Amino acid sequence: MSNVLVIAEQSRGTLRKATLSALTAAREVARRTGGGVSALVLGSGAGAAAEELAAHGVPVRLADAPVLAHPLAEAHAPVVAEAARAAGASWVVTAATSYGKDLLPRAAVALGAAVATEVLAIAGDGGEILLRRPMWAGNVIAEVELRTAVKAFSVRPTEFAPAARAPGGSVTPMAVAVDAASLGTRFVELQEVKSERPELTDARVVVAGGRGTKGDFGPLSALADDLGAAVGASRAAVDAGWVPNDWQVGQTGKVVAPDLYVAAGISGAIQHVAGMKGAKVIVAINKDADAPIFQIADYGLVADLFQAVPALRERLKAG
Amino acid sequence: MPLKLLVTVKRVEDPESRIKAKPDGSGIVTDGVNYKMNPFDEIAVEEALRLKEKHGGEVVVASLGGAAAMTELRAALAMGADRGLLVRHDGALDPGIVSALLQALVAAERPDLVMLGKQAIDDDQNQAGQMLAARLGWPQATFASKKESLESEAEQKKQPGVAVAADGKRALVVREVDGGVETLEVALPAVVTVDLRLNKPRFASLPGIMKAKKKEVREIPAASLGVELAPSVVVRRLLDPPRRQAGVKVADVAELWTRLHAEAKVL
């Protein structure tokens, strides 16, 4: 069988939107293989997330047990493998989030599956499926073939539109056989970055700062709030401890594709650009007219951000 | 308790090099490209050295690849690692094979902790550590980081971010995850993959470089480890990504606003 299993991601019963992008990718695979798509939700008290996913027209297996309360790969991987077997899945798909990247390779070993990370597109003719994924910080796109009987990949959420609501879904509980006493991993705590702003990966507008802010994200945060935007950062700003690590955009941080990305005091290193070049419109504000960021910006302003950003806020208010 | 630490070191293209696909898509243009240790692996080596400095023990570094990878192994030895293993294989590998070869090294070396980079910056697969943990049936803590910033006092004092208990049976690992910072406790032996903000790796000193030349590096033919060496992730061709064109420079904030409002219609 060439069925496709989507591993969902949820937190306290709320489905993560990235899962709906993985569902879209899974349907693209199924359309080519002629198989069916089903999904797996893991957690404890995750019923609402399973219902929400089912409302997108997909049969959902719900593995709900206290041992799955925290996203521990050691506990979740055997459940994924079991669900994949039960679903007759020859493809296992998830979103390329920190949860997905931690879990998928571990589950894949149990299934003898090869894995492709951060898939951008599905290509190939006829029965052959090739996966396009970035290498070298996105400087090169590779077209890869997976040669194992069961295959797995994670999906870059910005590259696949979230699946729309549709009828025909269902939720079926699944027994969980993982023994908590057998686990060598224990969850201690999660320090969440709380914010009133939209999630970086979902925001329509992102205002990002780098080393050029010298640690003062005040003006950028104010502009972000005026625009209902999320705030992002370069690695330099995060490494310095100025802003939470969760704000990093780039090869090793978040990948974003907003309608508007404002980069202020960011030089435009290839590793940063890897995370934001999918934005529709890029604005760069930088003191240095030769900064590489201007090579990819749609609109470049050579200026001191501490003058330009407040001035832009004034102009916005004037309408 | 002294710790035995096994750290992987991959030879990759320097992240400062300009990488592009060959016109026929068969590989990348390597003219003018420099090679170095994967930056994440430098952080793994640094962390292992700090753990050894605190707990005592041994740091063994391993690389899989051609003879050229000896350079990166020597670089890790110059930082202070004790000895090296070079698993010789000249063909393509994939994360499944890498993890199977590492499993064989673990069986021979019996480390308390295996430390890898979270991803190699060439293939960016982010899989080898998780697959190794799965094969061994060991706990995994991926994307290890720490709560203190890289400018903090703890970092200046070269404290390890991974907190191994005095009895050597458990470790606390802080991880960078979407939405925050998570802490896990893993029973040892375990696999840890490291993220960028775990530490600032040291530079090798001149005496370190001299000493490294005399340290033992054992070569092991990959074919001798009983692992199937045919890749199951096969790169069929490489393509150039769509390139963005440079846009316009605007004169001032007023023009920027007008362009965004009237032309791009995003404000």
Ligand SMILES: Cc1cc2nc3c(=O)[nH]c(=O)nc-3n(C[C@@H](O)[C@H](O)[C@H](O)COP(=O)(O)OP(=O)(O)OC[C@H]3O[C@@H](n4cnc5c(N)ncnc54)[C@H](O)[C@@H]3O)c2cc1C
């Ligand atoms: C000529 C050539 C052809 C190739 N063809 C293919 C191919 O067809 N399919 C394919 O998947 N890959 C291919 N590769 C790349 C392959 O060799 C990768 O090293 C392998 O896929 C592992 O993936 P990764 O390094 O991205 O692993 P990741 O999972 O990103 O690496 C994580 C960590 O694992 C460790 N690690 C990984 N590899 C090594 C290593 N060799 N030595 C020491 N530590 C290591 C490092 O600590 C690294 O930080 C090719 C490479 C070359 C040079």
Ligand SMILES: Cc1cc2nc3c(=O)[nH]c(=O)nc-3n(C[C@H](O)[C@H](O)[C@H](O)COP(=O)(O)OP(=O)(O)OC[C@H]3O[C@@H](n4cnc5c(N)ncnc54)[C@H](O)[C@@H]3O)c2cc1C
């Ligand atoms: C393995 C690896 C992975 C990496 N991953 C990432 C990643 O995921 N994300 C990432 O961002 N980076 C990443 N990096 C780091 C990257 O290479 C750069 O070092 C980093 O992006 C630089 O940050 P920056 O642009 O803020 O700082 P800099 O390069 O120092 O640039 C600061 C800019 O601010 C400008 N400036 C200064 N003052 C002002 C002012 N008052 N007004 C306006 N402009 C001003 C300067 O002209 C300069 O252009 C990675 C590097 C490596 C090796």
